[in-house]
Amino acid sequence: RKRVEIYQYIVLKWTLALLIGLLTGFVGFFNNIAVENIAGFKLLLTSNLMLHQKHFQAFAVFAGSNMILATCAAALCAFIAPAAAGSGIPEVKAYLNGVDAHSILAPSTLFVKIFGSIFGVSAGFVVGKEGPMVHTGSCIANLLGQGGSRKYHLTWKCLRYFKNDRDRRDLITCGAAAGVAAAFRAPVGGVLFALEEAASWWRSALLWRTFFTTAVVAVVLRTLIQVCRSDICGLFGQGGLIMFDVNSTIPAYNTPDLLAVILIGVLGGLLGSLYNYLVDKVLRTYTIINEYAHSPLPDFYQSIWKGPAFKILLVITISLLTSCCAYGLPWFAQCIPCPTGSEEKCPTQGHAGNYKIFQCQPGHYNDLASLFLNTNDDAIRNLFSSKNINEFRISSLVIFFIGIYSLGIITYGIAVPSGLFIPVILAGSSYGRLVGRLLGSLSSGLDVGLFSLLGAASFLGGTMRMTVSLCVILLELTDNLLMLPLMMLVLLISKSVADSFNKGVYDQIVKMKGLPYMESHAEPYMRHLVAGDVCSGPLITFSSVEKVGNILHALQMTRHNGFPVIDEPPFVDAPELCGLVLRSHLLVLLKGKKFTKNRELFGSEILRIFHAFDFAKAGSGKGLKVEDLELSEEEMEMYVDLHPITNASPYTVVETMSLAKAAVLFRELGLRHLCVVPKTPGRPPIVGILTRHDFMPEHVLGLYPQFISHNYS
Amino acid sequence: RKRVEIYQYIVLKWTLALLIGLLTGFVGFFNNIAVENIAGFKLLLTSNLMLHQKHFQAFAVFAGSNMILATCAAALCAFIAPAAAGSGIPEVKAYLNGVDAHSILAPSTLFVKIFGSIFGVSAGFVVGKEGPMVHTGSCIANLLGQGGSRKYHLTWKCLRYFKNDRDRRDLITCGAAAGVAAAFRAPVGGVLFALEEAASWWRSALLWRTFFTTAVVAVVLRTLIQVCRSDICGLFGQGGLIMFDVNSTIPAYNTPDLLAVILIGVLGGLLGSLYNYLVDKVLRTYTIINEYAHSPLPDFYQSIWKGPAFKILLVITISLLTSCCAYGLPWFAQCIPCPTGSEEKCPTQGHAGNYKIFQCQPGHYNDLASLFLNTNDDAIRNLFSSKNINEFRISSLVIFFIGIYSLGIITYGIAVPSGLFIPVILAGSSYGRLVGRLLGSLSSGLDVGLFSLLGAASFLGGTMRMTVSLCVILLELTDNLLMLPLMMLVLLISKSVADSFNKGVYDQIVKMKGLPYMESHAEPYMRHLVAGDVCSGPLITFSSVEKVGNILHALQMTRHNGFPVIDEPPFVDAPELCGLVLRSHLLVLLKGKKFTKNRELFGSEILRIFHAFDFAKAGSGKGLKVEDLELSEEEMEMYVDLHPITNASPYTVVETMSLAKAAVLFRELGLRHLCVVPKTPGRPPIVGILTRHDFMPEHVLGLYPQFISHNYS
Incomplete structure (x- = not known):
């Protein structure tokens, strides 16, 4: 350049x-x-x-x-x-x-x-x-x-x-x-x-x-x-961009506190892995429902409508259920007299605030309504607040935790954009505060606000299994750097505990959706296989100067994205691997219609009519398709020189290379195709091509089912 | 396992x-x-x-x-x-x-x-x-x-x-x-x-x-x-573990403040790259002095003594110079009356504290002495403090900045363990405070303590060229999360400015010490070379069953760490690459003395007498050496089977692969040896081995000097 x-x-x-x-x-x-x-x-x-x-x-x-x-x-x-x-x-x-x-x-x-x-x-x-x-x-x-x-x-x-x-x-x-x-x-x-x-x-x-x-x-x-700030944003208030105000006093903690913190961590790990398990189950159920709704309808119009209609129906059901919980459950809570000497207004009249009056008399508030009948951000802020230790009763916290935990599980997977952070933080901070209330007599230094922060951290660690980023996000959210050591401890414990049960929630979803995700480490059984073992299917190769008809046929017949190109005798002494050509590049080349009657090299001419950016990767779903090509019978019989569009130095492995090593190479370099070449001379110069799908456990274990039972590790 | x-x-x-x-x-x-x-x-x-x-x-x-x-x-x-x-x-x-x-x-x-x-x-x-x-x-x-x-x-x-x-x-x-x-x-x-x-x-x-x-x-x-805390650590006080107390009020800033911050960033970039340049020059001078001291002495005893003696002499010189500056420069500062109504004691009598009395009358303090005659940690704390804006006069800050900047440059490289963070933070925070004082009239929201923090950040960014980690370290040091956006801005500016002049100070030192550091990206000229171009030297290969004498000879003659092993005719039809064997494994194998008279495969017997951990990598400088081997004439004529210790699937590239791609492969997978194989059949099965040194610019540009002038990019 x-x-x-x-x-x-x-x-x-x-x-x-x-x-x-x-x-x-x-x-x-x-x-x-x-x-x-x-x-x-x-x-x-x-x-x-x-x-x-x-x-x-x-x-x-x-x-x-x-x-x-x-x-x-x-x-x-x-x-x-x-x-x-x-x-x-x-x-x-x-x-x-x-x-x-x-x-x-x-x-x-x-x-x-x-x-x-x-x-x-x-x-x-x-x-x-x-x-x-x-x-x-x-x-x-x-x-x-x-x-x-x-x-x-x-x-x-x-x-x-x-x-x-x-x-x-x-x-x-x-x-x-x-x-x-x-x-x-x-x-x-x-x-x-x-x-x-x-x-x-x-x-x-x-x-x-x-x-x-x-x-x-x-x-x-x-x-x-x-x-x-100047009140031009309507009702946009404190809750707008979450920034929770945890007690800014220096947390001093002693041994009982540490034990409580460890308890929270273990609890977070257990509840988190259970959450992941249940979310997975619910998601699978929803998928089955949706597929059932899609499949057996012969009428085209119906089948288009029924799928979405089912999805919307599901959303409405969950919405009703959520409304019932949010409005109904607070009736079970008794009214609490407002604390005296508090700076905050109690009960509040507006849309936000800690102390909701709900059905109570003036001078009283309903603590469960303050949690349920609020935006999620405000509910979290209330749970994190440490000004009034007895703001929420133990029974209210229990009801809220159970409600949010269950609603969170059944809500994820319905057809609305739904983040997992907030439900997890809500549930985590409510049981954190609960633990803080229950162990309040033992603890001396930590108050309930800090406990609920730690609860949120532990539950986040238990479901999402991130550590450093969660820790920093929570620190930035609460603006309290001094919590760092405790937060780290809680996250490490909850992640370790949860990891012994199942995988993180995002990994689970990736797997459930069937996306071919390449793990950063090779599976243990791969060490017992070599690259040649998993190359599948009849390999379609092109000669470096290939007949247009053959190329078109190959593009129509397969959905492969890469084809090896082989230099063959008149041009070289013996067949050798020339390189790899991509489907998208072939399509652009054929579209250009620069062919010759005879089998000859004319790559330089081709280069003249194309610009390098013609071959640039198109946006998703916007590239040329094979159906877009219109070639006459005469053109089909002509030849095209593939040299200009061939990647002449693709990464290769020998067929006897351990599959685990090939997987590491594939993953670390972010490849899409890996050429497998033969070890001994005198054979065709390429054995196969490995793609992402060839490394997936389903594919490998499908070929070699003996490794399933072996439980290699 | x-x-x-x-x-x-x-x-x-x-x-x-x-x-x-x-x-x-x-x-x-x-x-x-x-x-x-x-x-x-x-x-x-x-x-x-x-x-x-x-x-x-x-x-x-x-x-x-x-x-x-x-x-x-x-x-x-x-x-x-x-x-x-x-x-x-x-x-x-x-x-x-x-x-x-x-x-x-x-x-x-x-x-x-x-x-x-x-x-x-x-x-x-x-x-x-x-x-x-x-x-x-x-x-x-x-x-x-x-x-x-x-x-x-x-x-x-x-x-x-x-x-x-x-x-x-x-x-x-x-x-x-x-x-x-x-x-x-x-x-x-x-x-x-x-x-x-x-x-x-x-x-x-x-x-x-x-x-x-x-x-x-x-x-x-x-x-x-x-x-x-309970005073059992002697004089260990506040200064012990750095944790600077910056003003904890929320920084509010407006446009003039932002301009001042940008100015600090640019200044940090300029001063930082100049610092790097000067440190490099001084280091090279010191190296020449030390080498000169080492080289021309015929007497063994003298040459041992003279090197260290020179080093110590240099240290003593710098020490004297530092003492003179620290004790002498404060005499140029006039005494300042103690501020009234301050919580801190003024003047202080002990070993720490903001207000040193030095030569002044009671009720006065010497601001330059508070900086120079203190531990570095305390000096930084003083510079960051925001309680008394006029604590340090502009002239004192100028003198301190010049003194520290120069001393920092000449001190790095002498024979003591010397970190760069503190000198850089000291110099940076002094000019940051200086800028804060000078622009004090324009600025409204930021006080001098915050300015000196930003100055430290900018100078750190300008010398070390880290961004995220410095930002987080400074935040954790000062415990003030609200500075984050300003800190990021300053770091980005200073790093960008400094990067246009030279490399980061650590990269410079790595390069100056001649350590073969592999950059994460390939050099541009590498795209014009292929892997086969830089393989150097006559390649020493072993047959898969090799004569002991040949191996010993190869180990003695070269310092290579890896040798290709080739399967040759009686065992296979045509020569083919068997794999790669490491020097250290060869030494262990020869030490084991499991040889045979005839050229035959007996790998399984060898495996029986060795345990896998015998071949584990030894600690630095503790492996077997070739001098440790004692082999008789008779043993030299015997054969050893190399199959058990050969890595049978080394990573390989074809000789026509672009050198840039080979470099990426080498670096991303963290290899030590990369086998280069021929493209066309019928030649020896390996062309050469690429090691870390073959990718170094000095080596490549030594072979192809035409790329030096071309200024490829």
Whole structure:
């Protein structure tokens, strides 16, 4: 490349990082304002009706508005972009691992993710907007990297530099980090999240770029919040961007406290792995329901409608259930007299606040309503607060924990964008506070607010199995660095405990969705196999100057993305491996129709008519298709020289190389095709091609079922 | 491996991480106590003499004790372990990149690093104990991983699992992280430092393990500090473990503040790259002086003595110069009346404190003496303090900055363990405070303490070129999360500015020391070369059943570490590559003396007499040497079967593969040898072996000098 192109590339790289940060910051803020206003209005209406003793109307308004919002979210998801349902973090993780699943990062997904998330969270579901923010950030990054959507004629020429896997992956890593940063106002946490959970390949340069992106997000959020101080953002209040206010006194702890903390860690591990197990079961059930709804209908019109209709019905059911819990359960709680001498208003009248009056007399509050009839952010803030130790009774905490734990499990998997962070933090902090209340007599230094923070940490560690990034995110959320050692301890314990039962929730979902995720370590049984053992199928190879008809036939017959090219005698003495040619490049070449009558080398002519960027990787689902080619009978008989588009130095392994080593090579270098060459001379110069699917346990164990029972380790 | 061995391995892995954390924490604390007590006693003595107007005696005591301490440190370094001089971070970085330099992590280095660092810092040099702590942590990890030193008969059998490159590298990464955590009380910062600066390969599992190690360090330090609260640690006071107390009010800033911050960033970048440039020049000068001292002496006795003697002389010179600056420069400062209404005592009498009386009347203090005649930690704390804006006059800050900047440059490279963090933070925070004072009228929200923190950040970014880890370390040091966005901005600017001039200081030192460090990206000119172009030298290959004499001869004649093994006709039809055999394995095999008279396969018998762990990688400098072998004439004529020790699936590349791609493969997989195989059949089955040195720019550009001028990019 020329010098000026390098500069263009660098400037563009940083400009894109800046744009990703700016846009993600704006979207994150917009999300928050929208949710706060919609949910705030809903809650205000409900509590006003409650004040006038109109209990049934209040419930009708509450449940009705929840249901309308939920239906909106579900309709968006079901009809426009089914890929937008769920957290989105597993999909982003799989994409960064190299899985090019269609529509994961499409513009329609972005649109639905933003608005679906707003409606879903406002509808009072036990879901968060944090996972969807990560997905949103990645979608924004993808969209910018493609220079907008080609569908809507928004391409941008300079962006040709980013039409390759590596640069696109880098951008999307930045986007994921920006998403976390925007969701939690945690710039360092965002970088660490991208590093620990999202990215499969990491370079030092990327650390710096993601850091820049998240810094931009932090600045944007800060500026916007300052703008909002002047009451122009409607009901947007304290709850807007989560920043929990934990007691800022220095935590002093002694041995009983440490034991309590260890107890919380173990509990978090157990509850977390149970949560993962149940989420997996529920998700499988939902999938079966949806598939059943899809499958047996002969009528085309019906089958289109029935699938989405089932999904929406499921969402409405869960919405009703959630409304019933949120409105019904507080009736079981007795009214508590307001604490005297508190700085806060009690009971509160507005849409937020710690002390909800609900059905109580003036001067009293309903503690369970303060948790249930609030936005999730406010509920978490209440649980973390440490001003009034007896604010929540033990029975209320138990009811809330059970309610949230169950609702969280059945809510994930319905057709709305649903993050897992908030339900997990809610459940975790409620049992943390519970433990704090129960052991309050033993403990001296730690108060209930800190206990609930530790509970949240332990449950997060138990479900998501991240450590460093969770720790930093929680620190940035609560702005209390002195909790660090305790938080680390809790996270380590809960992760260790949970790891002995099952895998992290995101890994589970990736696996359940059948995405071919390459683990960073090779499976133990792979050490007993060699690369040649798993190469499958009849190999289709091309000669370096190949007949057009043969190529077209091969492209039509198979769905392979890479074909080996072999130099054959007139041009060389003996057949030898020339390299690897990609399907997409073949399609571009055939489209160009630069053929010759005879079998001869004319690569230089071909190079003249194509520009290097013609072969750049197209956006997802936007490349040429084999159906787009129109070739005459005469052209089919002609020859084309594949040398110019052949990657002449593909990575190769010898067929006797251990499969484990080949897997490490494949994974570490982020390959898509790995050529297997024969060990002994005198055979065809290539034995096969290994792709991602050949390394998947299902494939390998399908070929060699004896390894299933052996329990190799 | 068997199941029980896996468990042993896991338990051991975590036990070692725990031990590394514990030991590093203890050593870090011990270092601090020792320095605080020695330096405190020295300063107390000096200030007492000053109080009695005995100025010359005071100087004599001050300079004399400095010189004695400096001589001790230099003597330790020069005679026992020259590798302990300097920061140690570049060496650790090179080791983690795969450079097996002898003695970098030896037990003697550990000893000298600890005590040399204590003496050096106590001697009042402008050096830090942070870099040496990183090296100390890595040495501890290495020592534990080897199960103690074999020299002192402290090996431990279970540790055989860790006798390979990967596990050892993991341990040392943990050690480096623990070192940072112990030096700065920054557990998260330690993990990020290991990730961003130290390690060349990173796995997600490692993140968790380093995190555990640094958490242990944090807990140990916390416990020990609490123990010390009860005044049993002598003069160990506030200054012991750095934890700077920056103004904890929420920083509010506006546009002029932002401009000032950008100015600091740019300034930091410029000053930082100049610092790197000058440090490099000074280091090269010192190396020339030392080499000159070594070379021309015919007398053996003299040449042993002269080298170290020169080094010690240099240390004494610098020590005198430092003492003169520290004691002399404060005389230029005028006395300032003590501020009224301050909570702190003024002037202070003891060894620490903000307001040194020096030569002044009671009720006055000398601001320059508060900076110079203090431990470095206390000086930094003074600079960061924001209680009294006018505590330091502009002229004093200018003098201090110039003094520290120059002393820092000439001090690094002398024969004492010398960290770079503290000098850089000192210089950075002084010009940061200076900028804060000068722009004080414009600025509204930020006070001088925050400005000096930002100055320190910018200068750190400009010299060391880390971003995320520095940011987190500074946050953990100052315990003020709200500074994050400004800190990020400053770091990004200063790193960008400085990067356009030269490389980071650690990279520079690695390069200057001639360590073959593999960069993570391939050089641009490598794209124009193929793997076959740089394979050098006549290749020595062994037949798979080889004559003992030939092997011994090859081992004696060359210093290669890997030899290709070729299966040859009686055993196969045509010569083919069998694999790669390592020098160390060959030595063990020859030592075993399991030979046969005839050329035949008897690998299974060989396997019977050896245990797998006989071939495990020995500790640094402790493997068998070729001189240790004693073979008779008769044995030399016998044959040995190399199959059992041959790595039968080495990574290979075809000779026509682009050198850039081969470099990526080599680096990403952390290889030591890469076999180059021919493209066309009918030639010998291996063309050459690529090692780390073959990828070094010096080697490649030596072979193809035309690429030097081309300025490829």
